[in-house]
Every structure is written in C-alpha cells, then in structure tokens.
Amino acid sequence: MSLVVVGSAALDTVETPCEKRENLLGGSAVYFSVAASFFTSVHLAAVVGEDWPEEHTRLLKTRGIDTAGLQVVPGGKTFRWHGRYEPNLNDRETIDVHLNVLTQHDPVLPEHYRRCQFLFLANGATGLQLRMLEQCPGTVLTVADTMDLWIRTEPDQLAELLRRVDGLVLNDSEAKLLSGEQNVVRAGRRVRQMGPRFVIIKKGEHGAMFFGQHETYVLPAYPTADVVDPTGAGDAFAGGMMGYLAEQGQFDPLSLKQAIAYGTITASFTVEGFSLEGLLRATRDDLDARLEQYKRMVSF
C-alpha cells in the first residue's frame, strides 16, 4: 500500500570521536525513506534550498523513492544540523542548527500523495503535522513522531494531534516529559491514554517498547559492535517499521511486532556508517538474515 512521509531533508555535519564529516545527506524524511525503500515504494515530502545537490535526489530515485514532493525553494538554503557525539556514541551535543527553508515549509502535497493509505509524520512543527493530516483524509494508518521542543512549546496542538493519529513514536525522555511519569512503562501507557491506539518508545541502544490496548512488547536493540554514526537511527527505525507494514498492507498487533523487529534491524545497519552509508551497503537479504539472527538472540 502507498506510504507517504513528511519530514526534513538536511545537510549534516557530524563529529564522532574518530572523524568529522561535513555536508552529509541527512534529515528525518530522508533516513525514513531509504529505510522504508527496502520494503515498498515511498513518497517523500520535504523542502530543500538551491544548495541541495541534485545527486541526492538522484540517489533517492534509484531507491524507488518518489521525490515529486521534494520542493526546492528558489534562493533558499537547505536545513543544516551540526552535532558532536561523546566517546560512548550515544550522547550527543548539537553544535549548530540552521533551520533555513524549514521555517517556510508548508507544503501542498502532490495529488497522488493525498490518496496515500500509510502516512508518517516525521518530527516537525506540530501545526504543520496537523495540516499534512488534513491533506490526506483517506489514510488507514497514520503515525507521528515528535520531540521535546514541540512538547514544551505546542502542547495544545500536540494534544489535538494525539487525538487524531493512530500511533506515536517518540524516545524515552520525550515520553517521560510528555506524560510527567518517570517510569517508562507508566509513561507509555499514559501517552496512549492521550489518544493514539499505540505508542512506541525508542530507547536508542536499549531497544524499543510498544504499548497497545492489550499488548505490551519489549524488544532490545540489535547488539552492534561497530557503531560509526548513530544519526538517523530513530528515523530509520520508523522507516523500516512503516515500510514493512505498508508492504504487508496490515497492522494488527502481530504485524506491528514484526514491523518493530524490522525497524530495529534497519536502525542497526544505519549506525554502522556515516549518513546513509550503512543502509545503502545492505540488501533486503542482509536485513532478513540479520532479522533471523536477532530472532534467535531474543527468543527462548
């Protein structure tokens, strides 16, 4: 079934203890799309400036990603993020952010995007997420991501969003902030009571938790010895998950659990290289082989 993602496209500068890389292809919608492209064709909506290298668009197209919704703002500059990771490669500091064209991003989705059945609203201003929802009235599954900034600054709009989406994906500290609960299980349940049918809490290197009406799932991260750059892992997790669901065309609890496992695996490939290098090296067969290995690691 058709899958649309609305989010950011970015040029990142990433510093790890070993290396500094500049002008890397990044952004939530980009990581999501490439991860989802292992499973299904994705329609990407994002905005970039005139400095956006055409080769990035070409790369996305080679993955079967529809870039009709990738809007280039004349005279504009692409969103830039600069981060530095601690030696543990988990904690990071944001050195610099230039929103640039993101501040004016209020896309009108192409007509064929509006007929999508699966919609992912990557992290972004809540008002914009709501307007995207309105442009896609026929979805069967809508999932959103959010972050501390919007939880703090747009609580009313976020409350409305939570009543209107089917699922919410967010990280553990954000879930605690949103719910006011210190315990992550209570936080997940409380956020679910705010509207979505399910909540997925991402815990980075510690995996993910799923809270549905009757189901709770906990899945550890795939144990990766070679973490190069964790940027985009959360978006790739969501991309693998939604891509699998769109491929299957269903989202019952068991499909969701399998989808979270695929999300875990796509995230594990993502962190093994800078930018999209780790994901682009992998094939669907690599994903399936690692999924089987992972299954043996967690089942007993």
Next chain:
Amino acid sequence: MSLVVVGSAALDTVETPCEKRENLLGGSAVYFSVAASFFTSVHLAAVVGEDWPEEHTRLLKTRGIDTAGLQVVPGGKTFRWHGRYEPNLNDRETIDVHLNVLTQHDPVLPEHYRRCQFLFLANGATGLQLRMLEQCPGTVLTVADTMDLWIRTEPDQLAELLRRVDGLVLNDSEAKLLSGEQNVVRAGRRVRQMGPRFVIIKKGEHGAMFFGQHETYVLPAYPTADVVDPTGAGDAFAGGMMGYLAEQGQFDPLSLKQAIAYGTITASFTVEGFSLEGLLRATRDDLDARLEQYKRMVSF
C-alpha cells in the same frame, strides 16, 4: 544439583523519593539465595554480627535455605549500607557504608558446602573469591560477580579469577571499565577473552546481554510499572539464573538463555517491594506466569 553462594548479608537503609526504610534485610548472598530458592535448595555463606536479628535467619530457613555457612562474629556488627535513589529509581547515591564484620570475613566453608556442584561468588573482595574457589574443587559451574572497586584495586587477582571461573556477571559500566571498551558488545567480547566461557552484562532496567563462544543473547528487562526499590535486583537476577540452572542440572547455551529469562523475572519481582518483600510475595507459579507473559512480549 547443589548450589552454594558466598557473599554478603546486610542491614540496609534505603531512601526512595516516597519513603525511607531502615534496617532492611539485604546483602548480595541474601537476595541471591531467596531468588534461587524458587528453584532449588541453596547453601548460603556469609558473615554477620551479633546485631543480626535471628528472625532473618529463620526467614531464610523457611525458604529451604541452608544457613550452616552463616557465621555470626561474637561482638561484631553486621555490614550496613545506606543508599538514596533518584526520582527515576535507577540512579542512586551511596550515603554511607559500614563494612564492619565484612573486613574480617574469610570463611571456612562447611564440609558439605565444599562438595557443591554449582557455585556463585557474589560481589566481594577478589582474594576472598579465589579462596572460596579453592575450597570447592569439584564444581561443574562457577560464576562470579565483581564491581568497579575490585577492577580498580585488585586487577591481578581479578585476572586470575577470570581465568578460573566459567562465567562472569557484571553490569555495563563495570564491563566497560574492565575491558577499556566504550561499546557494550565489544566490552562483553573482550571480557570473555580474559578467561570465562561466558559473560553476562546486566543493564538494569534495560535488561541483560550474554556473550558465549558462539552465542550472543539480548534480553530486555520485564517492563515493570511499579518499581518500589531496585536494591538487590542484580543479585536476584543471578539467583534466579543460577537457581534454574542448578534445578535443571545443566548449562548448555539454551538452558543459559532460559536461565537468563528466569533471572529477569525474579529481578522484576524484587524491585516491586522494599528489601525482599516483592520476592517473598511471589510464588513459583507467579514466576512461571510472568515468564510466559514476558516470552510473548519479546518473541516475534
């Protein structure tokens, strides 16, 4: 098969955001024994002072725990620990420690302890752990725990211990310290190369990882909404694990995985009350029911 644990018996003072409790029954060997007692009879070796309430010994005996190796030092005082938990109930600060009789603890194990087949050396001075090993020459499985203090102060003795035990259990920050690796997967593999056939890394609320020669397992913690007091969870984890293995009388990779799952479940009951309250409320049927629930949460 017979299981011996050598470790501490303590009187704890625990402060959580909601409550302060004093003179609680605690100590690594005590938590371990009670957790293991769901599965098998345990022979406990520890030292206490004259202030040790006889009721604690009686309680241990009602669980089928052999206290022949519980040595009371005339005129001595029991080991005391005082800790305070942060609101997240994961991080804690040690307010006060009185080693008391622990400083003179160099037990001579009862004759029937020395014929044990399963031996757990709970966290303690490495020299003492080595002397306990020597007193039990016929074990089929010996597992040790250790901590940052001994890693820093007794590296040579610890290196010898690692060459002589079958398994090592330690937490993630300790594994990183011992190995010099920042990545937990690399840390686990590196520690295994120091001698033990397997290494289990405890990650608290994030679960545990197992590193064997050919196997890596990752198991999340059981998602507990009602954390009251996390003290002793790591020791109860080890107790559940070793108790199950001693009950089965085997420790092949698949039994170890099942044992880690049982350790996870005993730890989850432990944190649901102060001291041993959570564990003592549970029955073996409760453990088995939660294990089944847990299995459904992690399998896909």
